[in-house]
Amino acid sequence: MPGPLLEVSQLSLRFGGVAALGDLGFAVAPGTIHAIIGPNGAGKTSLLNCISGVYHPQRGTIRFDGQDVTRMPPAARTRLGIARTFQNIALFRGMSVLENLMVGRHVHQRTGTLAGGLWYGPGQREEIRERERVEEIIDFLEIQAVRKQVVHTLAYGLQKRVELGRALALDPRLLLLDEPMAGMNAEEKEDMARYILDVNQERGTTIVMIEHDMGVVMDLSDRVVVLNFGQKIADGTPDEVQQDPLVQNAYLGAA
Amino acid sequence: MDTFPKLLLRNAERFGGRAAMREKDLGIWRETSWAAYLDRVRQFSLGLVSLGLERGGKVAIIGDNRPEWIIAELAAQAAGAASVGIYQDSTLTEVGYVIDHCDAQFVVAEDQEQLDKILGMIEQLPKVKGVIYSDPRGLRRYRDPRLMSFAAIEELGRKQPAETFNRSVEQGRGEDLAMICYTSGTTGSPKGAMLSFDNLLTMAMSLHSVDERRATDEFVSFLPLAWIGEQMMSVATALAIGFTVNFPEEPETALHDIREIGPHVLFAPPRIWEGLNSQVQVKIMDTTPLKRFLFERLMSLGGFLADWFLYRPLKDRLGLSRLRSATTGGAALGPDVFKFFHTIGVPLKQIYGQTEISGISCIHRNDRIRFHTVGEPIPGTELKIGENGEILSRSPSVFIGYYKNAEATQAAMTEGFLRSGDAGYFEEGQLVVIDRIKDVLKLADGTTFSPQYIENRLKFSPYVKEAVIVGKDRPYLVALVCIDQGIAGKFAEKAKISYTTYTDLASKPEVYDLIQGEVDKVNQTLPAAARIRKFVLLYKELDADDEELTRTRKVRRVFVEERYKPIIAALYGDQRSIDVDATIKFQDGKTARVKASLAVRSMEAA
Numbered sequence: 001m002p003g004p005l006l007e008v009s010q011l012s013l014r015f016g017g018v019a020a021l022g023d024l025g026f027a028v029a030p031g032t033i034h035a036i037i038g039p040n041g042a043g044k045t046s047l048l049n050c051i052s053g054v055y056h057p058q059r060g061t062i063r064f065d066g067q068d069v070t071r072m073p074p075a076a077r078t079r080l081g082i083a084r085t086f087q088n089i090a091l092f093r094g095m096s097v098l099e100n101l102m103v104g105r106h107v108h109q110r111t112g113t114l115a116g117g118l119w120y121g122p123g124q125r126e127e128i129r130e131r132e133r134v135e136e137i138i139d140f141l142e143i144q145a146v147r148k149q150v151v152h153t154l155a156y157g158l159q160k161r162v163e164l165g166r167a168l169a170l171d172p173r174l175l176l177l178d179e180p181m182a183g184m185n186a187e188e189k190e191d192m193a194r195y196i197l198d199v200n201q202e203r204g205t206t207i208v209m210i211e212h213d214m215g216v217v218m219d220l221s222d223r224v225v226v227l228n229f230g231q232k233i234a235d236g237t238p239d240e241v242q243q244d245p246l247v248q249n250a251y252l253g254a255a
Numbered sequence: 256m257d258t259f260p261k262l263l264l265r266n267a268e269r270f271g272g273r274a275a276m277r278e279k280d281l282g283i284w285r286e287t288s289w290a291a292y293l294d295r296v297r298q299f300s301l302g303l304v305s306l307g308l309e310r311g312g313k314v315a316i317i318g319d320n321r322p323e324w325i326i327a328e329l330a331a332q333a334a335g336a337a338s339v340g341i342y343q344d345s346t347l348t349e350v351g352y353v354i355d356h357c358d359a360q361f362v363v364a365e366d367q368e369q370l371d372k373i374l375g376m377i378e379q380l381p382k383v384k385g386v387i388y389s390d391p392r393g394l395r396r397y398r399d400p401r402l403m404s405f406a407a408i409e410e411l412g413r414k415q416p417a418e419t420f421n422r423s424v425e426q427g428r429g430e431d432l433a434m435i436c437y438t439s440g441t442t443g444s445p446k447g448a449m450l451s452f453d454n455l456l457t458m459a460m461s462l463h464s465v466d467e468r469r470a471t472d473e474f475v476s477f478l479p480l481a482w483i484g485e486q487m488m489s490v491a492t493a494l495a496i497g498f499t500v501n502f503p504e505e506p507e508t509a510l511h512d513i514r515e516i517g518p519h520v521l522f523a524p525p526r527i528w529e530g531l532n533s534q535v536q537v538k539i540m541d542t543t544p545l546k547r548f549l550f551e552r553l554m555s556l557g558g559f560l561a562d563w564f565l566y567r568p569l570k571d572r573l574g575l576s577r578l579r580s581a582t583t584g585g586a587a588l589g590p591d592v593f594k595f596f597h598t599i600g601v602p603l604k605q606i607y608g609q610t611e612i613s614g615i616s617c618i619h620r621n622d623r624i625r626f627h628t629v630g631e632p633i634p635g636t637e638l639k640i641g642e643n644g645e646i647l648s649r650s651p652s653v654f655i656g657y658y659k660n661a662e663a664t665q666a667a668m669t670e671g672f673l674r675s676g677d678a679g680y681f682e683e684g685q686l687v688v689i690d691r692i693k694d695v696l697k698l699a700d701g702t703t704f705s706p707q708y709i710e711n712r713l714k715f716s717p718y719v720k721e722a723v724i725v726g727k728d729r730p731y732l733v734a735l736v737c738i739d740q741g742i743a744g745k746f747a748e749k750a751k752i753s754y755t756t757y758t759d760l761a762s763k764p765e766v767y768d769l770i771q772g773e774v775d776k777v778n779q780t781l782p783a784a785a786r787i788r789k790f791v792l793l794y795k796e797l798d799a800d801d802e803e804l805t806r807t808r809k810v811r812r813v814f815v816e817e818r819y820k821p822i823i824a825a826l827y828g829d830q831r832s833i834d835v836d837a838t839i840k841f842q843d844g845k846t847a848r849v850k851a852s853l854a855v856r857s858m859e860a861a
Contacts, residue, residue: 131282132281135281135282135283136281138281138282139280139281140392142505144282144504144505144507144508145505145507145508145511147282186847194393197393198392198393201393201395201396202392202393202395
């Protein structure tokens with residue numbers, strides 16, 4: 001049994017006097033899909049922000065593949081293999097789908113500005129190699145028809161897909177998805193669920209996602225962590241979590 | 256050279272390294288030479304035989320247009336078996352019906368989407384020995400002993416002696432069964448039309464003799480390969496002539512890929528031509544007044560000035576610069592669209608035919624193109640009008656019969672002629688098709704009239720996607736209209752009307768007013784008794800998945816009238832609106848519920 005890919009322990013995050021996360025811990029095994037659920041304001045996005053390096057927790061550690069990344073800047077974590085998508089789409093709106101994905105590959109490019117600008121030689125070879133990787137992602141997500149379209153002209157569901165593509169372009173080992181299906185219709189949700197499963201199965205990428213749609217969570221996830229008021233109240237398989245009285249209370253009783 | 260596999264052998268020898276097929280993959284056009292095409296067919300064929308494919312057997316194929324589709328077809332035929340294409344958007348039950356009815360021993364499916372349909376029915380398909388997929392994505396956890404990859408079959412075939420393949424091809428005869436084409440028809444369950452190599456190859460050559468194709472031509476294959484029309488072009492003609500067949504990256508990129516290829520030959524249903532035309536019209540609507548003025552002047556001016564400054568650049572933008580043979584078929588195309596293409600120098604021709612005659616019986620001739628006719632019989636085809644006004648045809652391309660359905664075969668023939676079920680007449684040697692015979696209406700004054708004629712007039716309006724006229728044995732005519740969401744949506748945008756869904760858009764009074772104007776225009780051209788008195792805008796588009804259209808998008812009148820019975824009843828009553836509570840069925844068998852209130856619009860001044 002290999003060690004966990006991601007290990008969060010005793011994590012605490014405060015904004016002034018408000019405790020966003022309190023003494024939180026869980027582990028994500030490589031190759032699994034992990035869902036984080038909980039009511040509004042439970043601290044889900046804060047947790048994702050701590051893992052990706054946007055927020056700095058006051059206490060606790062985050063280990064990625066055995067390495068302590070708690071104090072590491074976001075860009076360094078990206079190089080280690082952590083990528084994410086955002087609740088509100090974060091793409092270069094004025095650039096094409098292709099350009100957005102190529103930017104995602106930038107972290108892997110080795111030739112310098114000069115070689116890239118001169119284009120011929122190593123710069124060209126690298127560009128061709130990177131383009132090929134991006135084309136594979138375009139094929140994977142079936143967005144060939146919009147390859148050269150400017151992102152802001154695309155439908156919302158399609159933009160979400162492009163954002164997933166941009167994260168995939170980083171070749172992540174750990175993919176953090178913040179509400180990948182928010183605002184989608186039933187058909188788009190079904191497509192997105194299939195892409196997430198495919199990313200996990202075909203590429204072996206470990207996935208941590210925040211999602212509200214319980215049907216999706218129960219169908220896709222290997223494990224579910226439930227947060228309420230910044231505390232972990234349950235952690236287990238979808239079945240176990242559903243049976244948990246604390247969870248039922250948080251979702252139904254409190255209302 | 257009387258079979259497809261023999262032609263493939265000839266072409267591999269004659270053309271060798273030249274491109275037989277091209278497929279866009281990962282953004283790049285990738286070629287398969289004639290020699291490589293033959294290699295892959297040989298391997299796949301030998302692989303299937305080693306797994307037990309027999310002469311006279313059947314191989315069912317389902318998927319988008321890709322080289323593997325055609326390779327599987329030729330491989331089956333080389334082994335003395337026949338291919339059976341299945342429309343890729345068929346539902347679970349349709350797929351199961353065809354595979355079982357045609358006695359397929361093997362099924363070749365493109366990907367997970369298609370495989371799920373087959374595996375969902377596999378308990379009811381005991382005759383199937385193997386299910387073969389070409390795209391392994393998402394199949395990691397599939398466990399069925401009958402499941403095999405395309406590459407694994409090819410690998411199996413590589414180990415067999417090539418001699419076996421050549422001998423098997425030599426055994427083939429022109430009169431052998433080449434394929435079974437299932438036609439859903441506008442009524443009842445699908446029937447399998449059996450076509451021989453002779454049927455298909457005489458058709459390809461007859462068509463070629465009046466509408467020339469060359470070995471150096473480029474062709475883009477994007478219509479369903481299960482359809483006889485696409486088989487005629489991408490397989491029969493491509494093999495007989497030796498031109499290059501190009502497969503788009505995805506169905507949605509077809510128009511873009513056409514532009515990249517710049518085909519010499521293009522065969523497309525009206526919706527594609529209408530799509531190209533409306534692309535131009537929409538751009539012109541959005542441009543500056545000066546450019547619009549110039550466009551309109553040059554369009555009506557003609558001459559070399561217009562040719563150099565407008566027509567040629569326009570054709571280039573659409574990817575039609577090299578187009579020599581342009582045909583449309585399957586449904587009527589509006590005269591305005593026809594005129595547009597002829598003006599810019601695209602010699603668009605109408606063709607007419609049916610699956611049972613290997614696709615085509617009539618085509619326009621170069622110098623005699625009338626927009627409302629379907630042209631003249633192709634060489635070798637004898638056409639006449641039967642006593643009841645039915646179009647009858649006879650040619651060497653008339654099919655062998657329906658598979659396992661002698662009764663239907665007999666009903667399809669009369670005195671050696673093939674029935675079409677269409678009413679028509681000749682006008683100076685050119686055929687005019689009126690409508691399906693059983694749909695032709697008798698009006699109060701005794702004259703016959705065609706609902707399809709009126710429907711087509713309505714559909715020529717860019718805002719109308721689909722229209723169904725009802726009126727047989729009724730006091731007056733009414734119409735069920737489906738709006739075109741794209742263009743009606745653009746209208747709503749300009750008029751600052753907000754809407755959410757198709758159902759919502761179709762319920763807007765302003766949209767009703769718009770369509771009323773269009774209906775009124777059509778009514779002006781009709782005799783008083785044949786005018787549309789009332790119409791509704793349907794809350795959803797007609798869909799083949801709901802059995803309202805055939806897979807080639809023809810309206811299945813009986814189903815539509817049955818399904819919308821309450822709406823039609825309301826149209827003949829004095830209700831002002833109808834409450835609808837319906838379920839919509841999706842391709843994967845799931846359903847959704849729709850609740851709406853439809854307004855009934857009367858055409859009389861109230």
